[in-house]
Amino acid sequence: MPDQTPDRIPDRSVLLDHVSIRFGNFTAVDNANLKINSGEFFSFLGPSGCGKTTMLRCISGFSEPTEGKVLIGGKDMAGVGPNKRPTALIFQHLALFPLMTVAENIAFPLEVRGVSKKERRKKADELLDMIALPGIGDKKVSELSGGQKQRVAIARALAVEPDILLLDEPLSALDLKLRQHMRTELRAIQKQVGVTFIYITHDQGEALTMSDRVAVMSRGVIEQVGEPDRIYNRPRSAFVASFVGENNALQGVIKGQSGDLAALETPMGTFEARVGGGRKYKAGDEALLFVRPEQLIPCATENTFQATLSRQEFEGATNHVFAKAGDTELRISMVNAGLAGSLPGQGESLSLGFAPMNGTILPVGHMASES
Amino acid sequence: MSRHTLFGGAYALAFFAFLFGPLVIMATTAFNSSRFPRVAPWECFTTGWFGELFGNARLMEGLMNSVIIGVGVVALAVPIGLAGALALSELPPKLRSMLYTVLILPILIPGVVLGISTIVLWGQITRGTGAGFLYNGYFLTIVGQITFVSAYAMLVFIARLQRFDATQTEAALDLGATPGQAFRKILLPFMAPAIGSAAFITLLASFENYNTTVFTVLSESTFTTALASKVRHGTDPSLSALAVIIITLTLVGALTNEAYQRRKEAEAGGRASRSPLYANPVTRALTHPGIVFAILVTAIGGITYAGSQYDSSVCEAAVLQEKLDRQEELRAEQRARIEAQEAEQGVTVPKPDSAFGGAFGGVGTPAAPAAPKPESPSAFGGAFGGITAPKTEE
Ligand SMILES: Nc1ncnc2c1ncn2[C@@H]1O[C@H](COP(=O)(O)OP(=O)(O)OP(=O)(O)O)[C@@H](O)[C@H]1O
Ligand SMILES: [Mg+2]
Numbered sequence: 001m002p003d004q005t006p007d008r009i010p011d012r013s014v015l016l017d018h019v020s021i022r023f024g025n026f027t028a029v030d031n032a033n034l035k036i037n038s039g040e041f042f043s044f045l046g047p048s049g050c051g052k053t054t055m056l057r058c059i060s061g062f063s064e065p066t067e068g069k070v071l072i073g074g075k076d077m078a079g080v081g082p083n084k085r086p087t088a089l090i091f092q093h094l095a096l097f098p099l100m101t102v103a104e105n106i107a108f109p110l111e112v113r114g115v116s117k118k119e120r121r122k123k124a125d126e127l128l129d130m131i132a133l134p135g136i137g138d139k140k141v142s143e144l145s146g147g148q149k150q151r152v153a154i155a156r157a158l159a160v161e162p163d164i165l166l167l168d169e170p171l172s173a174l175d176l177k178l179r180q181h182m183r184t185e186l187r188a189i190q191k192q193v194g195v196t197f198i199y200i201t202h203d204q205g206e207a208l209t210m211s212d213r214v215a216v217m218s219r220g221v222i223e224q225v226g227e228p229d230r231i232y233n234r235p236r237s238a239f240v241a242s243f244v245g246e247n248n249a250l251q252g253v254i255k256g257q258s259g260d261l262a263a264l265e266t267p268m269g270t271f272e273a274r275v276g277g278g279r280k281y282k283a284g285d286e287a288l289l290f291v292r293p294e295q296l297i298p299c300a301t302e303n304t305f306q307a308t309l310s311r312q313e314f315e316g317a318t319n320h321v322f323a324k325a326g327d328t329e330l331r332i333s334m335v336n337a338g339l340a341g342s343l344p345g346q347g348e349s350l351s352l353g354f355a356p357m358n359g360t361i362l363p364v365g366h367m368a369s370e371s
Numbered sequence: 372m373s374r375h376t377l378f379g380g381a382y383a384l385a386f387f388a389f390l391f392g393p394l395v396i397m398a399t400t401a402f403n404s405s406r407f408p409r410v411a412p413w414e415c416f417t418t419g420w421f422g423e424l425f426g427n428a429r430l431m432e433g434l435m436n437s438v439i440i441g442v443g444v445v446a447l448a449v450p451i452g453l454a455g456a457l458a459l460s461e462l463p464p465k466l467r468s469m470l471y472t473v474l475i476l477p478i479l480i481p482g483v484v485l486g487i488s489t490i491v492l493w494g495q496i497t498r499g500t501g502a503g504f505l506y507n508g509y510f511l512t513i514v515g516q517i518t519f520v521s522a523y524a525m526l527v528f529i530a531r532l533q534r535f536d537a538t539q540t541e542a543a544l545d546l547g548a549t550p551g552q553a554f555r556k557i558l559l560p561f562m563a564p565a566i567g568s569a570a571f572i573t574l575l576a577s578f579e580n581y582n583t584t585v586f587t588v589l590s591e592s593t594f595t596t597a598l599a600s601k602v603r604h605g606t607d608p609s610l611s612a613l614a615v616i617i618i619t620l621t622l623v624g625a626l627t628n629e630a631y632q633r634r635k636e637a638e639a640g641g642r643a644s645r646s647p648l649y650a651n652p653v654t655r656a657l658t659h660p661g662i663v664f665a666i667l668v669t670a671i672g673g674i675t676y677a678g679s680q681y682d683s684s685v686c687e688a689a690v691l692q693e694k695l696d697r698q699e700e701l702r703a704e705q706r707a708r709i710e711a712q713e714a715e716q717g718v719t720v721p722k723p724d725s726a727f728g729g730a731f732g733g734v735g736t737p738a739a740p741a742a743p744k745p746e747s748p749s750a751f752g753g754a755f756g757g758i759t760a761p762k763t764e765e
Contacts, residue, residue, distance in 0.1 A: 060545055082544045095542035099560050112548040112556070160546055 011073040012038040012086075012163040012196040014059060019068035021054050028054040030220040031068070036198060036213075041190050043199040045207040046217030047243065047368065052200045053092065055217075056166050059198065060089045073163060087164040088157035092172070094149055096141045102128070102152055103137030109160040127155040131189070147178045154189065164196045171206065183210055204244050208232065216240045218366070235360060236277040241290040243368035248296065248330050250289040251364070254281040262361050264289050268325045271303045273359030281361070290360045293320070293333040298344075300353025309348045319343060323350055398618060401611035404687050408608045415686035418678035421616075424609040433597030436509070437578055440593060443513040444520055444577040445570050451517065452524025452569060453562070459525075460532050475526075477519035482582025489515035489587050508591030515587040520576045524569040531565035623667045631660035 014036040021029040028051040036042045044052045057063050059070055061082035070077045077085060088109075097105050104111075106127050107120035115123075121137070128134050131151040136144070144152065150170060157165055167186075171179045187210050190197045201207050207214045208228040215225045218239045224231060235241035242249065252266035262275050264287055273289055281287060307323035307330060314320075321332040321344070332352065334343075344350060400408035404415040425431065455474050459467050477485065489511055497506040535558065543553035559566075581595050588596055602610065637649050648654045656662060 062541060062545075082541070083547050083549060087545070089542070089545045091538050091542060093536075093538065095536065095538040097539060097542075097557060108543070108548075108556075109546040112543075112546065112552045156546065 010038075010163055013073060014164060014196065014198065015069075015071040015074075016055075016059075017069040017071060019055075019058065019065040019070060021051070021058055021063065022066045027220050029058070029065075032222050033068075034215060034222060034225050036196060039194050039196055041187065041197045041199065041210055041212045043201060043207040043211040043214045044217055045201055045204055045214050045244070047202055050217045051220040052202075052217060053168055056089065056168055056198065056200055059164070060087045060166050061085045086162055087166055088160045088162035089166045090153050090157050090168060090170050092168040092170070094153040094170070096149060096153055096156070098141050100141070101137065102139050102141060102144070105141060105152060106137075106156045106159050108156065123159060124155075127159055130158075130192070131155045146174050147182060150174065150182060151185070154186075158189075158193060158195070162195060164198060165190075167197065167199045169200055169202065171201075172203070179206075186210060208244070216244065218243070218368075234276065235290065235362065238288050238290075238362050238365040238367055241276075241288075241360060241362055246293050246331060246333075247290045248293065248328075249367065250291075250328060252287060252289060254283055254285040254287050254361075256283050257281050261356055262287075264361055268305050268328060271354075271359060272356045273303070273354075273361050274357050276360040276362045279363065286364050287361050288364055290362060291354050291358065293331040294318075295354050295358040296330065296332045296352050297354065298334075298350055298352055300351075300355070302353055302355055303359065304351060304353035307350050307352055309344050309346060309350055311346070312343070321350075323352070325352075394614070394618060397611050398615045399611075400608050401615045403608065404683055404690070406607065408606060408611050414690045415683045416681075417683040417687070418681050419683060420608040420612040421678070423607075424612045424616075427601075427609065429592065430594065430597050430601065433592045433594040436588075436591055437594040440509060440512050440516070440584075441574045441577045443509070444516050445573050447513065448517050448521035448524050448573045448577075449566060449569050451521040452526075452573075453528050453566070455521065455525040456528035456532050459529060460535075475522055478522045480519070482519070482580065483586070485518055486515055486583035486586030489518070489583070490589075508587065508589040511587040511589065512584050512591075512593070515583045516577050516580055519583075520573045520580075523576055524573050527565050527569040527572060528562065531562055535561055619671060623664070623671070626667060627660050627664045630658055630663040634658065634660060 016032045016034050016036075019029060019032045020027060030051075032055065044055060046052055054063070058065050059072075061077065061080060061084070064078065072086060082089075097108065100108070103121060103124040106124040107115075110120045110123055124137055125134070128137055131154060133148060133151055133155075136148070141149065141152070153170065154165075171182050174182060183206060186197070186199075199207070199211065208231070211228060213226060214228055214231050216223045216231060216239070224236045224240045226234075231240065231244055235244065238249070241247050250264075250266045250268065250271075252264040252271075255263040255265050255270060257263075257275060257280065260274055260278075261272055262281055263270055263272050266289065271289060273291075275281065276290075305325055307325035309321060309323050310329070312319055312321045317336055319334045319336055321334055323330050323332060330352075332350075396410055397408070399410050401420050402416055402418065403410065403413055404417040404419065405412070459471060459474075462470060493511055493514065494506060497503050539557050539561070540553045543557045544550065548556065578593075579595055581599060584593055585596050585599070592600070598610070598613075633646075637646070648658055657666075
């Protein structure tokens with residue numbers, strides 16, 4: 001466990017112990033059970049309405065779990081209000097105080113703790129230096145750009161000196177360029193202050209690039225927790241496979257399994273692929289086979305089949321090729337080999353295949369588009 | 372100019388004449404020395420009616436009472452309205468609409484009913500609890516007016532609260548503020564403009580209320596009830612003077628507010644910021660709401676002072692003289708007619724014993740009316756003496 005830290009470093013872990021949150025009959029979070037380590041950059045990734053904000057509000061103390069416990073730093077947080085928890089939340093729409101200046105905003109946590117005016121200003125200026133916006137302390141919030149507001153909100157949250165910083169889709173209002181820039185910046189700030197970041201997003205790019213670990217949520221259920229590359233390469237459910245990155249799905253019937261590999265009979269032929277999540281299947285079980293577009297390659301020697309190119313989208317470095325094999329539309333990403341290579345033409349027949357380790361067999365379940 | 376704009380212009384003119392005509396006429400009558408408020412015939416320009424207005428003890432006492440009651444009502448109705456609005460915003464939607472109806476009801480109930488029920492209820496309470504000292508016009512009027520005035524305040528607060536982002540309070544709590552601190556430092560500053568307007572509206576509502584107050588005020592009187600009873604005994608131009616004062620105060624308030632709003636919009640970078648008025652430093656300073664207010668107050672102060680120095684007694688005396696002369700003329704005609712009749716009938720009546728002589732101050736002393744002084748023993752002198760009364764404070 002990485003959180004076996006020396007005593008003087010505070011325990012900044014969060015433990016969700018079988019947490020369920022219900023609104024009437026509706027279950028917004030269903031039996032979440034996971035540990036977020038001290039100093040980790042942890043993301044909750046899921047489509048809109050899957051219960052991410054609900055989860056975050058429960059950690060920060062705005063609502064109590066209907067079932068289960070939230071432990072922060074090993075302490076049970078039941079009955080502890082948001083103003084008493086060592087957490088700071090950055091709201092989806094930031095919630096900066098429009099009637100205060102930037103410096104007053106940042107120093108607000110100190111003001112309510114009775115810190116003197118001079119001290120507050122000093123601390124606000126320090127934090128403004130940290131977020132690389134020195135000298136804007138006397139501006140009004142309305143005079144700031146989106147990215148500046150973003151950083152001021154972070155500075156204000158850090159003024160609390162929280163153990164846990166919770167961020168609710170803080171970048172969703174920014175344009176693409178700024179969003180990418182802020183990703184790097186957030187990560188840098190997190191490394192600098194060593195606080196546990198719990199980051200919420202429905203943008204998989206954000207989650208995969210910034211996080212140490214990611215939890216993928218769907219309909220209130222945490223489907224999978226793991227490092228970004230494991231989430232991408234070893235999805236454990238049909239939802240994760242279809243939500244994170246692009247994927248081709250083929251439905252079929254299991255013919256047999258030996259160890260990690262199983263054979264699946266589909267309308268396009270029988271394929272051998274890795275079994276996701278170490279599950280055991282019987283012959284005759286229904287299952288789904290997922291193959292990533294960039295792992296479907298022409299001139300493969302294993303799991304080969306024929307398809308007809310129906311259309312392509314050129315995007316510089318990669319060429320997105322759409323091909324039909326029987327009734328199934330497939331998506332293939334081909335690296336642009338430049339003038340030395342050659343692109344297939346419309347209506348051309350392609351011979352495709354994939355390595356068995358690059359295909360994942362998963363139980364039938366709901367997919368991202370249905371969520 | 373097309374016929375359209377001609378018609379539109381005429382319509383606008385007629386509309387404004389309809390709206391403001393009565394005000395203009397009423398304001399004009401305040402400066403006519405005629406005993407009855409009228410524009411024609413114009414007698415003399417006078418500022419005496421203002422003096423008469425301020426000299427009216429009953430009205431001034433009512434004004435004092437109105438101020439006391441108004442302050443009491445504002446001090447209680449604003450917090451009550453704020454609390455009601457906050458409570459409503461916290462409730463689930465179904466309960467909210469129900470409570471809303473209950474809180475709004477006092478506005479819909481006739482003021483007369485509120486007034487009477489206030490007396491009845493508090494009469495019972497004060498008698499029952501031995502707190503008889505509470506059974507007075509001030510207390511009853513304050514509680515009676517609060518029943519509906521606080522609903523006005525609540526409506527103002529509800530409108531403002533609807534624009535409040537509740538995550539602001541949550542953010543404050545999350546940053547370590549206690550609920551009390553979040554209220555004081557986040558919600559109250561946001562509500563400040565609404566508190567200002569609610570205070571203003573409740574003060575006005577309290578001040579101008581008649582229906583409820585006329586019952587609850589018991590033997591006291593407020594400005595409005597005193598005014599009403601004065602009107603019942605016949606109106607005179609001192610009420611026009613009051614109208615002039617009210618119109619002036621309203622105009623000063625409106626102009627200052629307009630200057631303030633424009634400046635705020637200009638600062639926010641709106642359309643007004645492109646006005647050349649804000650480009651030039653002199654006009655920019657001149658349009659500052661504080662300066663605008665100061666200029667208006669100075670101008671009104673100057674006019675008031677000049678008005679208080681103005682003496683219309685010479686003109687009024689001349690008018691009086693004119694009236695007396697006319698009277699004399701009529702009397703002479705009548706006498707001539709009577710004499711002609713008597714000559715016909717062959718009867719002679721001694722002149723000094725004339726029946727008219729007593730009534731009109733002695734026909735035998737034709738020199739008397741020539742004296743313009745109201746101290747004149749003439750019966751007319753007494754009747755018209757009131758015209759010069761406003762001048763008594765000189
Ligand atoms: N106070 C509430 N009462 C009833 N249902 C609620 C309440 N709050 C949230 N929900 C429901 O819980 C579900 C999850 O909501 P939540 O706000 O957590 O979604 P989210 O994952 O944050 O979505 P988004 O990405 O759009 O912000 C939604 O279906 C929502 O309707
Ligand atoms: Mg959300």
